[in-house]
Amino acid sequence: MGLDGGSIPSRTDLLRRSSWRLANAHQTNRSTRGGSLDNCGAIQEGPTAGQKLMMEIVRWSVCALSGQPLRQGYIVADDLGKIYNQESVLEFALGSGQFQGNKEELLQNGFKHLTPKRTFKLVLKSNPAVEKDKEYGSNEATADTPAPWVCPITGHETNGRHAFIALKPCGHVFSEKALIHVGEHNCVECGTPYTREDIVSINPSEDKAVEMREKMNKKIEEEEKLQKEKKEKKKSKKRGSTSGSKEKKKAKKSEETPSETPIPSDGKQEVIVQ
Numbered sequence: 001m002g003l004d005g006g007s008i009p010s011r012t013d014l015l016r017r018s019s020w021r022l023a024n025a026h027q028t029n030r031s032t033r034g035g036s037l038d039n040c041g042a043i044q045e046g047p048t049a050g051q052k053l054m055m056e057i058v059r060w061s062v063c064a065l066s067g068q069p070l071r072q073g074y075i076v077a078d079d080l081g082k083i084y085n086q087e088s089v090l091e092f093a094l095g096s097g098q099f100q101g102n103k104e105e106l107l108q109n110g111f112k113h114l115t116p117k118r119t120f121k122l123v124l125k126s127n128p129a130v131e132k133d134k135e136y137g138s139n140e141a142t143a144d145t146p147a148p149w150v151c152p153i154t155g156h157e158t159n160g161r162h163a164f165i166a167l168k169p170c171g172h173v174f175s176e177k178a179l180i181h182v183g184e185h186n187c188v189e190c191g192t193p194y195t196r197e198d199i200v201s202i203n204p205s206e207d208k209a210v211e212m213r214e215k216m217n218k219k220i221e222e223e224e225k226l227q228k229e230k231k232e233k234k235k236s237k238k239r240g241s242t243s244g245s246k247e248k249k250k251a252k253k254s255e256e257t258p259s260e261t262p263i264p265s266d267g268k269q270e271v272i273v274q
Contacts, residue, residue, distance in 0.1 A: 053145060056160030059203045061148050062089050065111065066098060068273065077166055079216040080209065081202045089116055101189040113220060122202075123171040123189075126151045152189060153182070158203070168198040176201075205206035
């Protein structure tokens with residue numbers, strides 16, 4: 001099980017060797033003669049069907065940031081459809097734990113946008129077949145190897161054969177086909193209302209991922225512009241308030257100062273009779 005193209009790796013093998021690079025496999029260098037280039041520059045043939053299946057299972061099994069196995073109940077996603085362990089995102093934001101020495105590298109490799117506020121919790125349905133299948137996690141991947149999660153409506157597995165989406169308001173994950181057939185604006189699992197903008201593709205194809213990144217970058221730019229405008233408006237209001245306060249104090253001081261009545265040179269106050 002050497003991951004050298006000569007054998008099909010098992011799920012256990014891949015999870016043991018997995019990292020954020022495996023979870024972001026689209027960044028692999030391509031050769032002009034076909035296949036892909038490994039870290040040593042050697043040309044490898046394209047992945048077999050079993051390897052493709054296992055890579056999809058890995059994408060749905062490990063955190064895209066840390067490469068650690070996903071923890072049910074603590075899984076989040078971002079607007080790019082990448083999935084993470086919530087704890088890893090928090091550590092990344094703080095630059096602590098496993099990210100003390102490589103945060104800058106990750107920022108330059110597509111995670112610059114990632115903050116806890118830009119993620120939302122996922123609610124995934126475990127695949128019952130995983131527990132039942134004795135070969136899962138120990139033997140080689142085959143077409144029958146079960147994926148970790150399933151759509152609660154159609155039963156489709158997260159094995160790359162079906163597109164999956166998540167609803168941001170509640171986090172429930174469904175196959176794209178299920179959402180099309182249901183055609184409602186309320187989550188069929190919990191009834192939470194959602195809009196089209198709340199639908200996020202999870203672990204999308206490469207083309208879809210590019211489209212989602214462009215959309216996300218535009219959204220971030222708009223948010224930053226709006227935040228800047230709010231700050232400027234707040235500063236302007238504060239300056240106006242300070243200026244007005246000074247004018248009020250000046251007027252009040254002027255009112256409190258008693259006016260002096262001119263006294264004639266003989267020391268007697270002149271009385272004017274009308």
